[in-house]
Amino acid sequence: MSTDALWYLARGSGVVSLILFTVVVALGIGTRSGRPFAGMNRLVVASVHRSAALLALVFLVIHVVTLLFDPYAQLNLVDVLLPFGSGYRPFWVGLGTLALDLALAVTITSLLRDRIGLRAWKAVHWLAYAMWPIALVHGIGSGTDRSTLWLLAIDAVCVVSVIAVAVSSHPALKATSAPAAPKTLAWRE
Amino acid sequence: MTMTAMTPAPGLKMPPEGARLFAAPDPSQATHLATYGVIPDVTPAQLLEQVRMSGLTGRGGAGFPTARKLEAVTGRAVVVANGAEGEPASRKDAELLRRAPHLVIDGIEVAARITGAQEAYAYVRAEVVPNLRQALAERRPTVKITVVAATDAFVSGQETAVVSRLNEGPALPRFSRHRIFQRGIGDRPTLVQNVETLAHLGLIARYGGVWFASTGTPDSTGTFLTTVHPVTEPLTTAPTVWEAAHGLSLRQILTPAAGRPVQELQAVLIGGYHGTWVPLPVALDAPLSTAGLEQYGAGLGAGVLIPLASTACxxxxxxxxxxxxxxxxxxxxxxxxxxxxxxxxxxxxxxxxxxxxxxxxxxxxxxxxxxxxxxxxxxxxxxxxxxxxxxxxxxxxxxxxxxxxxxxxxxxxxxxx
Amino acid sequence: MTRALIVDWTACEGRGLCAGLLPEVLTQDKWGYPQNLTPGPILVPDELRGPARQAVRMCPRLALRLESE
CATH class of the missing domain: 1.20.1440.230 (NADH-ubiquinone oxidoreductase 51kDa subunit, iron-sulphur binding domain)
Incomplete structure (x- = not known):
């Protein structure tokens, strides 16, 4: 494979991974309220959340592995897990490493959720809210495409969708949007 | 293992016919010892054997065989005497702790010997904490007993709620994948027994299982404490606590206690607020025992009787x-x-x-x-x-x-x- | 062999995922909590073991457990 192809693959898989993580975060926020989200029932939301997360991780692995072989990035195995040590744009690449670490932590604890218990799982799962913006900023700051319009457009769409979901499923809006959650139905008939 | 009857040690004074738990005229340790004598020195296995023969069942309401519970708890166990008595219609546990606290402490010690527990808790209604404390001050318990005042709520006496409270948690029922006898207080095997059950245990340790079963019916052995409410103002007037032998009929208990001729009763609530209504007068001669109440779908539970006048709804x-x-x-x-x-x-x-x-x-x-x-x-x-x-x-x-x-x-x- | 599906009612919030995964066994009551279609314990026959395990795994509150697993 030529270096160019590697570079394209690395960039492309990074962007796809970010888009998928955006879907994961949006669905995660949407499902927190306990109500059906966007017309999908909870089961569908939960399944898509899970599958998209695993798929995003696959693309993330592709992204990282291709960069290991990339002559420009000069990434080594240590940089993959320890942030801010790379030779090429240490800060921006370091953010990516950090996001990878967080993504791994969130994924592993989710797979072991029934072993570690709800409380520990939840504590780690909150890191997803840090992981996603870090990954986003990493994409803006470290890539070749960093000032291209199309990447900025994708980033904007990602940010807007997550904010939209967060706002629309905020508990304060519970009374006005969608039927109330089961717990507030109470027993009055 | 063959079942051997235990002969009471020579000189051991048996409580008179009738009252067993309430045989001592006052709650002091001197009177307690004068009434019942001391617990003979026998092995835990022998004690357990006597409990098995006694047919004693839990008096907190569920009626589970005490011997089976004792067998299930092994290892670094903890014993809990449950006198929370969250059932508002029941007074018997508080009354027992007022009148015979030493019998309950005896029972805790016996349960600790059988299970090998080094530590025990007494979780009782706040009003009787002083009674128990005083009794504990009069003697040197063979096991460390911590007295804890129970939270005054209906569900506070549920086993999981008791364990949660003693684990410094809220006094609320808990869901656990483990049974309490496997993992209870501090994740240790825990025996939770009603205080009345433990008091009976204190007597069985002295006089044996055969003696215990010598009164009552074959399926419901021994005596039990019952809280009987007078009919006039149900649930507001103070009820009376009686010690009765299993097998006694409703008529025999309600005649002196209901405060009204039994013919004027239309039903009786047996077991407390979680209990069962039993129709009267048809059931007047039903024996108060597992078999006697079965046909009415009832059980003695914690022994509460609430009679209802024919003029009431x-x-x-x-x-x-x-x-x-x-x-x-x-x-x-x-x-x-x-x-x-x-x-x-x-x-x-x-x-x-x-x-x-x-x-x-x-x-x-x-x-x-x-x-x-x-x-x-x-x-x-x-x-x-x-x-x-x-x-x-x-x-x-x-x-x-x-x-x-x-x-x-x-x-x-x-x-x- | 059937296995009982045990609900930790103190944890359950009636999110309804289990009822969606096991429609042969469970429905939701009017408050959203899982309700057995037949009275008594919730029994899962062998052929539904897979979806039942999935329900246990996916419960947002980890409120489910398959007996003797």
């Missing part, structure tokens, strides 16, 4: 109890949290004659929605009461559906409102 009384029970939901489990208020509402509507035909179906339906769906027995106990009321007051239920009431049938329009 059983549905109204039941409605007020169900409303109370709904308020006592710990609000932890959805079906109980939402279902019990709905059940109470439907039952109250029926009792008030506000529903018309089909009102009873609504009650049954809401009862079905809570059954088997909780971390503790609160929902199930409540529906047991409700279903027995519908069964025993069947005629009255029909009348109420038409806005009338059997208790007011003499009034104009049959008491219609």
């Amino acid at each position: 059983g549905l109204e009384l039941t409605a007020s109890i169900v409303a109370y029970l709904a308020r006592q939901s710990a609000q932890q489990c959805g079906p109980c949290q939402f279902g019990l208020p709905e059940l109470a509402q439907n039952f109250t509507a029926l009792a008030a004659g506000r529903v018309g035909r089909g009102g009873v179906d609504a009650v049954r339906q809401s009862a079905g929605l809570v059954e088997n769906r909780g971390a503790c027995k609160h929902p199930d106990g409540t529906t047991r009461l409700v279903r027995s009321a519908l069964r025993v007051f069947e005629k009255d239920v029909t009348l109420h559906e038409y806005g009338r009431c059997l208790a007011r049938i003499g009034e104009p329009y049959g008491g219609a409102r």
